[in-house]
Amino acid sequence: MRVARPRRSRRTLVIVAVLVLLSVTLITFDARSGTSRLTAGIKSVAHDVFAPIVAGVNDVLRPIGDFFAGSVHYGALQQENQLLQATIGQLRLQLREVQGEAKQQEELHALEGLPYLASLKTVTAQMINFNVSNFDADITISKGRDQGVTVGEPVVGAGGLIGQVTEASHTTAVVQLITDPRSSVGVAFGPTNQLYGQASGQGIGKPLAVDLVPAGTPLHKGEKMYTNGLNDAQYPQGIPVGSVASFRGTVGGGSMVVTIDPLADLGQLAYVAVVQWSPGL
Amino acid sequence: MTGREVTRGLLVLIVALVLQLTVGLDLWVAGAHPELMIGLAAVAGLVGGPERGAVAGFCTGIAIDLFLPTPFGLSALVGTLIGAAAGQLANSGVDRSHPLFGPGVATIASAIGVIMFAVLGTVLGQPDMLTTGLGAAVLVVSVANGILSYPMTGVCRWAFGQEASGAAWRGTLVSGDAP
Secondary structure (H helix, E strand, O other): OOOHHHHHHHHHHHHHHHHHHHHHHHHHHHHOOOOHHHHHHHHHHHHHHHHHHHHHHHHHHHHHHHHHHHHHHOHHHHHOOHHHHHHHHHHHHHHHHHHHHHHHHHHHHHHHOOHHHOOOOEEEEEEEEEOOOOOOOEEEEOOOHHHOOOOOOEEEEOOEEEEEEEEEOOOOEEEEEOOOOOOEEEEEEOOOOOEEEEEEOOOOOOOEEEEOOEOOOOOOOOOEEEEOOOHHHOOOOOOEEEEEEEEEEOOOOOEEEEEEEEOOOOOOOOEEEEEOOOOOO | OOHHHHHHHHHHHHHHHHHHHHHHHHOOEOOEOOOHHHHHHHHHHHHHHHHHHHHHHHHHHHHHHOOOOOOOOHHHHHHHHHHHHHHHHHOOOOOOOOOOHHHHHHHHHHHHHHHHHHHHHHHOOOOOOOOOOHHHHHHHHHHHHHHHHHHHHHHHHHHOOOOOOOOHHHOOOOOOOOO
């Protein structure tokens, strides 16, 4: 037995070391531009395989979750007898479904009439997942390469820009929201949109920080900012991004600290529109 | 590992992944949601020992990496280390008879896993992982996995063929990982 334990420990160490090495190798592969396509391809297949399963499970579980959520939020009903609670809960659920459908219809109508999209084609998609990671702001939508959605295309919701497609499988796509810390959008503002800045995400639920705004730039709260079409043309020009939430000069006086709130409601994204426009055009 | 363990393990992995991508993402509390996969890695280590913990952690990590925008392999690296460490702790001779031993280890291991993920992500160039919602993520993930460690333990025991043993993390370890 005394001989077996060191052998076992050694074997454990070897297994852990091999797995760590394998993980580091995968991370390195993913970071290199030449091989990152391989990992992107694997991810794409996984999305295609799991999308229908996840959608099916959500269809079954979400109404149950809504039912329980409704029960929790309407605490006064807990005094009622069990049968009455169940009945009321079901009625609430039905009402929410109707309201939800009405809201979805409103969102769809709003998407159809987006003025800033002008002649650009769009693909309307449904959001199927929100924030898979605790550290990133992204959503998964129900349209992918088969429907013409490709990486880099801007995505808008009723109200304005919500983000950009970062991954696209055959049937789904991942959209990085403008609040994601990795997101950066070139913005224009001012009376004739002649002033430029760079709006960067600061995390879910937080305003965007706008850099490169010179000190003394005339601003007012609520002023709207639009995509400027620059920044290597990551986005087409003129999509509403956000409205000024706060601004102040820096201690050094060289530039201003400006934050903007997204114009699109990023917490309510039942439907979005993917703009058929490629960066660099 | 036997063929039966591999089959059962794969089944558990797929079910856990689907639950994470559905119910897990819907449980949005204080700006964060539970991360079942890191909890599963820790519990697998507790139940199966460091080798199985490391393998389970690697597999759960790779599975969730397929759906994350962070570097591919990052969750696998964290899962491997957490699973192995939890298994090593279970085999280190500490008193495992307390009923809160398993949930406690799952809670702490999950918290360490989330922090490790954020630190390694930052090292790899991911912005703001140490500032954006780290506290909420640590809290939500660790508490959720502490609670869920009970059902996870049963599932891991089933996967490792330990159905007949006693309390989960006190159960007899199967061949290959005996302390």
